[in-house]
């Protein structure tokens with residue numbers, strides 16, 4: 001059996017370029033190490049990166065693009081931002097999707113578009129209204145930058161969106177990945193993207209963990225000139241649904257024939273251990289109102305946002321110093337695992353910071369993610 005496989009692979013490498021043969025059909029679990037040992041592939045380099053892989057020549061890359069795009073056309077998820085290529089919608093989705101799961105973004109994306117259907121509406125909205133619409137997605141710097149960029153587009157660029165990745169990068173909150181994603185999807189610019197999904201796919205395709213700089217170089221070689229936006233989305237879709245973290249689903253992979261690893265790579269960065277801490281919050285909910293405190297505008301994390309008043313409880317407090325906990329929940333944020341304890345209190349204005357806000361107005365103010373979580377757990381918010 002292995003002689004037959006090696007023979008077919010040798011025939012492909014020998015004849016493939018002249019006869020435009022597709023790579024041979026290999027069993028998914030074919031022992032590649034044996035084949036690679038016998039089929040010494042020429043080494044070459046490009047842009048200062050080492051290249052010893054099945055995507056080293058232009059014909060293999062063309063096969064890869066065709067297979068990936070065909071798979072994407074048949075299998076892509078039906079997501080609201082894929083309905084058209086409107087730059088405002090593409091931009092909004094790319095910002096929301098940074099460090100946030102697709103499932104968490106869909107509802108917020110639709111709601112945000114209802115409130116701010118175009119860049120002019122977003123530019124004229126107040127920052128608190130934008131932060132309130134963003135509430136629950138976290139990483140509020142993204143919403144501030146989005147709002148700032150909307151004002152730049154509406155005022156300085158007279159409502160005209162930048163059309164190239166380079167021009168998008170001039171705007172707040174837009175880096176190399178986001179600018180390339182928007183320019184390729186909305187304007188068809190041949191610009192490659194690399195995010196965590198793309199890096200994982202490229203690493204496995206080439207059989208080793210590469211420095212990010214090399215992954216960008218490979219992504220630029222691979223990206224389709226005819227359908228760059230679809231190609232970029234297809235690479236990310238492959239990483240999100242097939243070449244997933246942990247054990248990839250190689251049996252369903254459209255580019256398995258061109259993959260060096262066909263499985264997970266050993267090792268990898270271990271996720272940083274979260275520190276743990278316990279925090280107490282007061283829940284004062286009476287007569288349709290709830291007490292909330294606004295964070296200082298000078299703090300680096302979630303400035304100006306609203307939260308439940310925090311109670312300072314000495315570590316290891318017991319007896320009368322220990323408040324009666326009504327609700328417990330966990331909350332992870334920025335490398336810290338919070339053990340959250342909520343105490344029901346009815347305190348006078350003189351004793352607590354903040355003010356009492358009608359529950360039916362909560363949708364209009366920017367709540368921290370933790371405040372929203374507590375209010376949902378307490379069934380005060382839906």
Ligand code: SF4
Pocket residue numbers: 201204205242243244248249250253254255256259260261262263264
């Ligand atoms: S064959 Fe497997 S490891 Fe390789 S790209 Fe496809 S899913 Fe990822």
